[in-house]
Amino acid sequence: MRVIDRDEVAARLTYDICIPLVRRAMIALSRGETRQLLRQIIQLGGGRMFGTMPGALGERAMFGCKLVSVFPENFAKGVQSHQGVVVLFDGESGAPVCVVHAGELTAIRTAAASAVATDALARPDATRLAILGYGEQALTHARAISEVRPLSDITVWGRSFEKAQAFADELAAELDLPVAAFADVQDTVAEADIICTVTSAAEPILKGAWVKPGTHLNLVGSSFAGPTEVDDDLVVRSRFIADYREGVLAQGAEFLRAKQAGLIGDDHVVGEIGQVLDGALPGRQSPDQITVYKSLGHVVQDLAAAQALYEASPEARG
Numbered sequence: 001m002r003v004i005d006r007d008e009v010a011a012r013l014t015y016d017i018c019i020p021l022v023r024r025a026m027i028a029l030s031r032g033e034t035r036q037l038l039r040q041i042i043q044l045g046g047g048r049m050f051g052t053m054p055g056a057l058g059e060r061a062m063f064g065c066k067l068v069s070v071f072p073e074n075f076a077k078g079v080q081s082h083q084g085v086v087v088l089f090d091g092e093s094g095a096p097v098c099v100v101h102a103g104e105l106t107a108i109r110t111a112a113a114s115a116v117a118t119d120a121l122a123r124p125d126a127t128r129l130a131i132l133g134y135g136e137q138a139l140t141h142a143r144a145i146s147e148v149r150p151l152s153d154i155t156v157w158g159r160s161f162e163k164a165q166a167f168a169d170e171l172a173a174e175l176d177l178p179v180a181a182f183a184d185v186q187d188t189v190a191e192a193d194i195i196c197t198v199t200s201a202a203e204p205i206l207k208g209a210w211v212k213p214g215t216h217l218n219l220v221g222s223s224f225a226g227p228t229e230v231d232d233d234l235v236v237r238s239r240f241i242a243d244y245r246e247g248v249l250a251q252g253a254e255f256l257r258a259k260q261a262g263l264i265g266d267d268h269v270v271g272e273i274g275q276v277l278d279g280a281l282p283g284r285q286s287p288d289q290i291t292v293y294k295s296l297g298h299v300v301q302d303l304a305a306a307q308a309l310y311e312a313s314p315e316a317r318g
Contacts, residue, residue: 002098004309009104012309015147018112023277025057025304026116029244030274033058034300038247041224047072047200049224055299057307061091066302068102070223072200075135082106082136086306098310102302105309109301111140113243114218117273117293118194119148121241121283122216126193127152132185132205132229134158134167137198137220142171145194153178157188158199186210197221197229208234213288220295222253232258235268238292239285245272247296255294269294 028034036055043049049070056063068084075081084102089095118126129151131138142154154177158164164181172179182188189195189210197206199221208231211217217238221229235258242248248255248269258264273293275281284291 001096002310002313004098004100004306004313006101006104009101009108009309012312013105013108013305015108015112015115015144017308018108018305019115019144019147021304021308022109022112022301023116025300026113026243026272026274026298027278028057028274029298029300030272030278030280035063036244036299038250039224039296039299053299053302055303056091057300057303058091062088062303062307063091064088064303064306066102066106066299068106080104080107080136086302088303088306088310098306100306100309105302105305106297107136107140109305110137110220110295110297111144113273113295113297113301114141114196114220114293115144115148116277117218117241117243117295118145118216120273120276121291121293122149122194123214123284123287126216128155128191128193129153130155130157130189130192130195131198132157132188132195133198133221134164135198135200138167138196139171141196141198141218141220142175145196146175146177149194151175151177153180155179155188155192156181157183157185189215194218199229200227201229202227204228204231206230206234208232208237208290211290213290216284216291216293218293218295219254223251223296225251225253225256228253228257230254232261232263234290235292236263238290239270239283240268240292240294241276241281241283242269242272242294243296244298245269247298248294251296252294
């Protein structure tokens with residue numbers, strides 16, 4: 001059985017590879033070509049959790065499961081917060097053929113999915129990116145979004161201004177762009193065309209009143225019902241598009257919070273990003289519209305990325 005470790009994932013799963021394959025996977029998901037169950041999560045206390053995400057890329061196609069733990073405090077220790085494995089099975093024989101490092105794969109494919117959504121939903125002239133958070137996903141999102149829009153500058157915010165400033169300096173050096181850290185969320189997003197929320201916030205940190213017309217947002221930090229990164233006003237004002245509609249209706253925290261307040265119904269989740277990519281659903285409808293891509297993360301993204309890594313390996317080619 002092939003084992004692909006973190007270093008190999010980081011070296012080989014580049015954004016020019018991952019963005020197109022995630023795009024294809026999300027179209028296949030929305031067409032009903034894939035098979036999947038909603039993620040199952042066991043709460044371990046203190047914000048820690050363990051999740052399982054089973055799925056298949058189609059009939060007689062690769063299938064498998066992601067087993068992943070989330071320990072938010074790890075980031076402060078220099079360890080990935082998401083750790084686990086993606087186990088890939090052959091669709092013809094049923095045999096397990098590959099185990100892939102899930103932490104690195106998740107970091108890259110999640111940002112690639114946001115880049116796909118940004119390319120589809122952000123205004124063509126969007127160049128200013130704001131990132132709320134300075135963890136693993138903040139770095140990968142800056143890298144991925146810069147692949148689909150010619151960024152002119154980036155602003156960042158985090159609960160520790162000193163850490164946000166250090167992250168801004170690191171990002172500026174890597175991407176050769178102006179990057180500024182702010183102590184206030186409102187100032188961070190004031191001029192942004194694209195906003196990525198990649199925090200572990202339990203309560204909203206971003207208000208709709210602070211978001212200018214025409215902005216596109218990727219809501220990424222909350223991956224289960226409970227923690228919410230943005231307020232109800234922003235949800236209500238936006239064209240709200242899911243990675244997987246069934247998942248967001250059951251586990252999308254920002255949507256559920258606004259629904260429980262009686263402000264919206266299920267029809268507010270107008271569809272999936274795969275439908276937009278496939279031409280089956282309109283994306284942005286006007287230059288001034290606020291668009292939201294709600295990312296819970298989906299196993300078809302993991303399986304498609306794992307399959308690409310496996311099939312490109314010398315062992316798979318024989």
